Amino acid sequence: MTRRLKILAASALAAALIGFAGTHAQAADVTLKLGHLANEDNIWHKACLKFAEEVARLTDGKVEVQVFPNETLGKEIDLINGMQLGTVDMTITGESLQNWAPKAALLALPYAYTSLKQMDAVASGPIGKEIEQEILEKAKIRPLAYFARGPRNLTSNRPIKSPADLNGLKLRVPNVPLFVNVWNALGAQPTPMAFSEVFTALQNGTIDAQENPLALIKSASFFEVQKYVNLTEHVRSWIYLAIGEKSFAKLTPDEQKAVQEAAKTAQAYERQLFLADEDKLTGELKAKGMTFVEVDKAAFAAKAKDAVLASVKEEIRPTVEKIFAGQ
Numbered sequence: 600m601t602r603r604l605k606i607l608a609a610s611a612l613a614a615a616l617i618g619f620a621g622t623h624a625q626a627a628d629v630t631l632k633l634g635h636l637a638n639e640d641n642i643w644h645k646a647c648l649k650f651a652e653e654v655a656r657l658t659d660g661k662v663e664v665q666v667f668p669n670e671t672l673g674k675e676i677d678l679i680n681g682m683q684l685g686t687v688d689m690t691i692t693g694e695s696l697q698n699w700a701p702k703a704a705l706l707a708l709p710y711a712y713t714s715l716k717q718m719d720a721v722a723s724g725p726i727g728k729e730i731e732q733e734i735l736e737k738a739k740i741r742p743l744a745y746f747a748r749g750p751r752n753l754t755s756n757r758p759i760k761s762p763a764d765l766n767g768l769k770l771r772v773p774n775v776p777l778f779v780n781v782w783n784a785l786g787a788q789p790t791p792m793a794f795s796e797v798f799t800a801l802q803n804g805t806i807d808a809q810e811n812p813l814a815l816i817k818s819a820s821f822f823e824v825q826k827y828v829n830l831t832e833h834v835r836s837w838i839y840l841a842i843g844e845k846s847f848a849k850l851t852p853d854e855q856k857a858v859q860e861a862a863k864t865a866q867a868y869e870r871q872l873f874l875a876d877e878d879k880l881t882g883e884l885k886a887k888g889m890t891f892v893e894v895d896k897a898a899f900a901a902k903a904k905d906a907v908l909a910s911v912k913e914e915i916r917p918t919v920e921k922i923f924a925g926q
Contacts, residue, residue, distance in 0.1 A: 627655075627663035629854065631846060633689035634672025641814075642876055643691055643746055643838075644668045646869035650840065653861035662854050664689070682843030683739050689846070691746065693838035699738035701912050702730045707836035709781045709907055710900040711922045715747060718835045721922060729918070734839075741847050742839035743862035746869045749812030749877055750832035754825040754889075756807065761895045762786050762902050771797050771809040777910045781833075784906035785899065794819075801825060813880040822887035829892045831899055840865060 633651070637643045644666065651664035672678060672687060675695055681687030696703035705711070705726065712718035721727055722745050731742045753759055755768065765787040772778045774791040782789035790806055794815075800806045801824040809821065816828065840862055847855060885891065904923060911919050 628661045629663070629850065631662065631664045631688040631842070631858075632667060632672060633664055634667040634670070634678050634687060635691040636670050636675055637668055637691070639668055641668070642869055642872040645872060646746060646865045647691070647840070649868045650861050650865035653864045654858055657857035657861055658854055662850070662857065679738070679740065682841075682846070685843060685845035687843065689840070689842045691838055691840055692740070693748075693836065696734050696738050696740065696839075700730070700733040700736075701915050702733045702918065703738075704777075704911060704915060705730055705918060705922070706838070707834055708911070708919060708922070709778070709833050710903045711907070711919065712835040713896070713900070713926050715835065717926065718747070718837060721925075722837050726918060726922065731839075734841075735844065739844045740841050741844050742841045743859060744840045744866035745837040746840065746866065747873050748836045748838055749814055749873075749880075751810050751812055751834040752816070753808055753810045753829040753831045753833070754816060754821055754827060755829060756826045758827050758890075758892045759808075759829040759831075759894060760892060761898050768808055769806045771800065771806045777907065780910045781903045781906045785902055797821075798824060813877065813884060817880055817884055817887075822884055822889050826888070826890060827892050828884060828889050829894050830896075831894055832896065833899065833903070 631654075633647055635643060635647065647664075647666045647668075651666055654662050654664050672690075673681065675690065675692055676698075678687050678690040679692060679695065679699075682690065694703050694707045705721075712721065727745075735741050753770070757764070759765060759768070762785045765782075765785055768787045770782055770787045770789050771792045772782055772789045773794070779789045779791060787808075792800060792806070797806070797809050798819060798821065801809065801821065808825070810831070810833065811819070811821075813828070816822070816825075842858065847858070850858065881891065908916060908919060908923075
């Protein structure tokens with residue numbers, strides 16, 4: 600009996616070792632950790648999962664991308680710092696990179712891009728390449744692809760059709776000096792405030808209005824305290840799927856190529872989701888009782904332009920002027 604038990608134990612150990620060897624052989628050679636701030640329902644997260652799937656396919660499983668939503672790997676600035684140190688591999692980031700690369704401010708300029716088509720032309724054209732090169736050189740982060748963001752729109756409890764309608768409007772804005780300057784120039788009374796405080800401030804009348812993309816207007820339930828979505832579309836912007844240069848340099852040339860190809864596939868996939876999502880959000884907000892108002896965008900843009908040029912850093916002003924000239 601004892602001898603039989605020993606044989607069985609030896610067989611079990613051998614099977615376990617064979618199983619371990621098989622598992623080890625199938626494991627990825629490289630693991631890239633991709634952290635971002637969006638939740639699991641967000642289209643950026645879905646595009647990241649598509650990216651991970653494509654990387655695995657193109658490398659025959661040799662490179663694995665693990666995606667961490669909801670800031671579980673850290674906040675955006677923490678991830679950028681980690682990518683520069685080589686302790687984090689990837690994230691989704693945009694104008695926050697202007698702390699290292701001033702041209703990253705061009706990603707989110709009020710009234711710089713009048714349409715998604717024009718924004719695409721800049722993002723994928725010579726100016727976009729300049730921005731990407733500066734981010735690579737100064738921030739040591741390599742943009743791989745870019746995702747579109749929904750345009751920021753103004754919500755309020757009275758219709759706003761022209762800058763004149765902004766007179767006396769107490770408007771919450773993010774703590775971005777450029778945004779404050781532009782809304783001042785347009786005639787509103789901008790008030791920087793943390794996003795988490797906006798709903799209550801609208802509810803009790805501390806502020807009259809706020810501005811954000813449709814996705815945030817819906818997720819924050821602003822439809823409960825605001826009647827109108829005024830289609831100002833004052834900021835169109837994009838954001839990069841990016842990898843730390845230290846992490847990218849550790850990949851073989853074939854792996855680098857696969858990562859870049861997978862990123863382009865993820866970019867196209869995100870765009871499909873983005874367009875469908877924008878149409879869906881409009882319908883959902885209308886169903887919640889919000890009224891959509893067409894505004895005189897030309898009047899808003901003309902009045903905002905000087906404030907934008909006066910607020911950007913001198914070194915990028917010529918590029919901003921070039922973007923405005925191309926509208």
